[in-house]
Amino acid sequence: MEIKVEAEDTPHHSEQKLPLLGEIPKPITDERTLVQKAISQTFKSTAHLAKLLPTGTVLAFQLLSPIFTNQGNCDSVSRSMTAGLVALCGISCFLLSFTDSFSDKNGNVCYGFATIRGLWIIDGSAILPTEEAAKYRLQFIDFMHAFMSILVFAAVALFDQNVVSCFYPEPSDETQEMLTAFPVGIGVICSMLFVVFPTKRHGIGFPLSVN
Numbered sequence: 001m002e003i004k005v006e007a008e009d010t011p012h013h014s015e016q017k018l019p020l021l022g023e024i025p026k027p028i029t030d031e032r033t034l035v036q037k038a039i040s041q042t043f044k045s046t047a048h049l050a051k052l053l054p055t056g057t058v059l060a061f062q063l064l065s066p067i068f069t070n071q072g073n074c075d076s077v078s079r080s081m082t083a084g085l086v087a088l089c090g091i092s093c094f095l096l097s098f099t100d101s102f103s104d105k106n107g108n109v110c111y112g113f114a115t116i117r118g119l120w121i122i123d124g125s126a127i128l129p130t131e132e133a134a135k136y137r138l139q140f141i142d143f144m145h146a147f148m149s150i151l152v153f154a155a156v157a158l159f160d161q162n163v164v165s166c167f168y169p170e171p172s173d174e175t176q177e178m179l180t181a182f183p184v185g186i187g188v189i190c191s192m193l194f195v196v197f198p199t200k201r202h203g204i205g206f207p208l209s210v211n
Helices: 034-052 055-068 076-096 130-136 140-159 161-167 173-196
Strands: 002-006 015-019 099-103 109-114 119-121
Touching (some): 055 140, 055 161, 076 140, 076 161, 140 161
Antiparallel strands (some): 002 015, 099 109, 109 119
16 A cells, blocks of 8 residues: 655655555564473373273262262261272273273174283173284283373372362361372373373273274
8 A cells, every 4th residue: 555745845746655564574483492392292192191091980980079078078988988989980990991992893892801812802792803802912001001090090089179178178288289299290290101102992981993
């Protein structure tokens, strides 16, 4: 866009064309710094933590914890019930880490437990060939993920204010710092380990793969 300015010192009042706005330089987009890349990778890694926990177990815990803890106002009975709920959900996360699934010839999803010999089908609706069942054989990394699953569930339980108020109604400053730092530390460590050693299991309560 241009404006016209008349020059008064010329006899013919010649017009000069002046630009209204100068050319605005385009912003220079620098490459992402190492800190930005690290933050982005941390968010991506943290998203993988959901795969370490069966969604059904976490959902049951979140629904039952307000009831068992009486909204954080625990007595001796409700405190014992809450401890049993946390222990039961932790054992469930550990055992479900050894489950896996596959699609049969009809496209139905079948679930089973990983064993030393292969995959044991829970309902017995399908039979895997020996060579195919060997692919689902129990491995050391399964125990590693089961242990991390318990740690991540412990972090989830410590983030639950009802559970914390039940066991620590008036925590000290040192206890409050530990309850704040411990879940974060578990999340960072388990996130890093899960990225380095990803699991291929898609068992009960875990998201299924396209394969």
